[in-house]
Amino acid sequence: MTSPVNSPEPQRPTEPPAAALFDALVTAHATVYGYGIVSARSTPEDNYLVAKAIGAHREHREALLDMLARRSVDPPLVAAGYQLPMAVDGPIDAANLAVRMENDAAVAWRAVVEQTDDHDERAYAVSALTQCAVNAAFWKQTLKIWPVTTAFPGGTE
Template sequence: MRRVGHRQPGPGTVMSDALSQALSVEYATIYGYGIVSAHSRSDVNDLVSQSIAQHRARREAVIEMLTSRSITPPVPAAGYQLPEPVNDPDDAVNLAVRMEQDTATAWRVVLEQTPAGSEGDADRAFAVDALSQAAVLAARWRRVLGVWPQTQAFPGGTE
């Protein structure tokens, strides 16, 4: 999704920039799940709820990570433009898959930009967990669609 009314965060390190960008993707994903929820079939309500809860928890954790380093986290955009219209349950599930792919990509960037070292090791572990969770959610949403393969060999990448 594309941010509307986006303001860039202040200067920082490559790592903090990657974390800030991942946080922005989390904001967009949380917004998008509101759309998914409105158009989903009732049999996927639990999956929608679990997905939103994961992203909200991750959002809060990243905000804490940034603020603990005296970095001002970016704020959510004033609005988001969906990549395509969502008019029915299949569109909603396709949006969920796309958001999880975007989330995996953002966390893969964090993983690639994280330096070695004690703080870096904790950041890498967090990024691996976030990437893995996004990949699992994407697979669960693909299963709802009935598409194959349900998993991706290298989540967050183009390989």
């Protein structure tokens, strides 16, 4: 996952459901940032994938802000910058970063599914987790990686 650079450390809640939502928002902030890099390094043919994915992660970010507000939890702020987990020098690197970010987002959403006690949050998290898995599959197709899917996205099984 991309990580913040020179950002004040947010106060992460201790309650597991709120902590999972908080962590998912941290991941969403980083993913939106990372897709800016992916966009700059992708081929024009892959721009539709970038647009689709960044739009989804922005929507997820807004939903997470609402979920945290309903729990009276102050959300983490967007960092001024993020350290990428790899160098991104061209279209292949960009697609690999996209796969990595989608997998990281899937991990965060799976934690929400596992930790939340709210039916609506869980339903949203399942949908977001599925969307991350589908986005990763499209990027893997671009990279010609097989298999393009995993049995249980966001997990290690």
